[in-house]
Amino acid sequence: MENKSILILGAGELGMPVIRNIAKKAKNYTNVKVTVLLREATIHSEDEDKKKNITEIRELGVELLSGDLSARSSELIAIFKNYDAVVSCTGYGTGAGGFQLKLAKAVLDAGVKRYFPWQFGVDFELIGRGSAQDLFDEQLDVRELLRSQNTTKWVIISTGMFTSYLFEPFFGILDLEKKSINAIGGWDTAVTLTTPDDIGRITAEIFFTEPQIENEIVYIAGDTITYGDLADIAESLSGQEYKRRLSDINEITNDLKNDPTNFVKKYRSIFGAGRGVSWPLDKTFNGKNGIPTISARQWAKDNIDWKFYK
Structure with missing residues (x-):
């Protein structure tokens, strides 16, 4: 050493x-x-x-x-x-x-x-x-x-x-109280967590x-999921149907133009574009070395009280 x-x-x-x-x-x-x-x-x-x-x-x-x-x-x-x-x-x-x-x-x-x-x-x-x-x-x-x-x-x-960020209200994707998912970019846009x-x-x-x-x-990666996968996870764990809304790249780009110094909107623009924000688990250091990690679903199961939002 x-x-x-x-x-x-x-x-x-x-x-x-x-x-x-x-x-x-x-x-x-x-x-x-x-x-x-x-x-x-x-x-x-x-x-x-x-x-x-x-x-x-x-x-x-x-x-x-x-x-x-x-x-x-x-x-x-x-x-x-x-x-x-x-x-x-x-x-x-x-x-x-x-x-x-x-x-x-x-x-x-x-x-x-x-x-x-x-x-x-x-x-x-x-x-x-x-x-x-x-x-x-x-x-x-x-x-x-x-x-x-x-x-x-x-x-x-x-x-x-960070896995938790995708589930945080400030990021504007998942709304547990309204039971809705607002995907950014596209339902097939992926993000590594x-x-x-x-x-x-x-x-x-x-x-x-x-x-x-x-x-x-x-x-490295704990998980790589799409916004569509996130909606499926929320519905599976809650046992309820979630409204699905899509903010396409034009919408999130315009949001940032109207509020160019907004820190969260800058990140929404990056993650909505989907470029450079995801990679497959089998290509990662932990994937190649068999190191277990927490999936998005497991994190949500362990850290969100789904019964509270019913």
Whole structure:
């Protein structure tokens, strides 16, 4: 195991499963040390959820390091140079403005041996530049930067959408109370879904795989379903018929034109177009290696009280 010192950035919805699984697998190796970088305010927060996470991190034997990723690049370089590998679970919370590129440059300038950037999502290259979601262009900038050098090895993990998001009211697809499904793009438009817990488990497997995976985009998936499949799942689990409505590509494009800064409508446009947002399970790392994952149907069965909506 070459990556003896591992720094994980962030401990949010995805960060915690990544920390949990990398820490557990690290115990199988000699002298592999895992550290999590968090703001001082987060480490000492009185928020119950954050306190619970901090307690779990400590119980896992993971070290906590106080630091702010919004600091100057020179400060980040000084931190990163102490680690063999950096795994970024920062998410998009910081928005655009070069944050992801700044992190990647600091990692390279620090001479980190291996980098897992925050690219947990769709196939940005297949979607291409100038898409409805302007955050994606910076992801492509990061990829170009990583490919332009050969000192730091990198791994990008494409996961699709978090499974829960497809069932959330804010996304405007499934309405449990009205018993309706509003498909975007087409009923046969597919989307790949993976739960954060599955992403955490598989990321750890990818990290510790021998021979080491390097300079590669690795696709994983919990499930790949169409919006038609989603309607069938809802009807099957609820035992009730759901109204089916389709917002075609013209409608979702016009919705975004009328509200161009709307974050959700940007994503609806991407996922309605259906390009670069799905891939077959048998082509994924977990599919090829027989790693079980939670399907969309199983997630919905376990996490939604269908009787409540009858």
